[in-house]
Amino acid sequence: MSVTLSSMSGVFKEDSVNLMASDNRSKYGWRSQISVWWIGAAAVCLGFLLLFVILGVVAHNSRTIGHQDSKCLTLIYSLTIDRNTLRDERDQLKINSSNLTKEMEVLQSQYNAMAVSRDNLQEEIHRLNLSRTDKPCYQGWKSFRDKCYYFSPTGVTKTWESSRKDCKERRADLVIITTTEELDFVSRTYEITWIGLSDKEQENKWKWVDGTNLLSDEFWQKGEPNNNNNEDCAEVSRTAKKFNDVPCARTFSWVCED
Ligand SMILES: [Ca+2]
Ligand SMILES: [Ca+2]
Ligand SMILES: [Ca+2]
Missing domain, CATH: 3.10.100.10 (Mannose-Binding Protein A, subunit A)
Incomplete structure (x- = not known):
């Protein structure tokens, strides 16, 4: 009987302890759940904030890249026009050079002909000068x-x-x-x-x-x-x-x- 009572008393104590532990777990569980909830909310907020920041950066970079692409296209168009203009000028210079070369050849040919004519005239002048040499004559x-x-x-x-x-x-x-x-x-x-x-x-x-x-x-x-x-x-x-x-x-x- 006393053993039974003791046992019962032990069960009672054990139940009391379990009840107190359960009471404590309930008290501290609520606090823990609130903390977790706040941390989760903060994490979500931070996540959204980070997402907004990333999207903002991406949008800004997209606008910057688009603007730069437009400037690049304008520059390429301008350079293409300049290149074509330079090609036209180069072709015209080639034509002018060819014409000048032909004119130079004609002038060179005329110069050579005139040089030959000049040499012939110089020979003729030399011959005439020799023939003009006064002939020795008798006295009187x-x-x-x-x-x-x-x-x-x-x-x-x-x-x-x-x-x-x-x-x-x-x-x-x-x-x-x-x-x-x-x-x-x-x-x-x-x-x-x-x-x-x-x-x-x-x-x-x-x-x-x-x-x-x-x-x-x-x-x-x-x-x-x-x-x-x-x-x-x-x-x-x-x-x-x-x-x-x-x-x-x-x-x-x-x-x-x-
Ligand atoms: Ca004579
Ligand atoms: Ca006369
Ligand atoms: Ca006469």
Whole structure:
């Protein structure tokens, strides 16, 4: 009986202890659940806040990237236009360069031709200078170009035939004038000078003393030869520096040519 009571007492104590423990668990469980709830709520809030922050950053970056993409496209378009413009300018420069090259080749060809012509002219000038070298002449004769000339003594005059005879005695003949320079050289000394030209053999068929025909009328004075009073011999005057036919019997100075 006492054991039973003790046992019962023990059961009672044990139940009391369990009841107290249960009471305590109930008290502390509510506090724990509230704490968990607050922590969970805070975590959720933090989660949402973090999500909003991430979404904001993403949206901002998207706008920035979009803006940068637009600027890049504009820059690419501008660079493409510049590249095309540079290509056009390069092509035009190639065309200009080609044209300039052709013009340079033409100019070079013309220059070469002119250089050849210049060299030929220089050779001709050199040859003419050599031919202009005065010929050595006997004493009393004058040298002009490659010929020698004898001028009759001052104050002495002869007919055309006598003048020619004098020249032949000097192994020469009356002067034959073939150039303007020779005409000027011969005519400058005396007022009137006999030259080796006549139409004694056939009227108006003027021949030089070497038998050659007068080839040009350029040296006659205006209106000459007029054969006035049978003029068959030619003279040159210092003032006119041109030919004139006069009677052969007149007397003038004379010039011989060797
Ligand atoms: Ca001559
Ligand atoms: Ca005549
Ligand atoms: Ca005359």
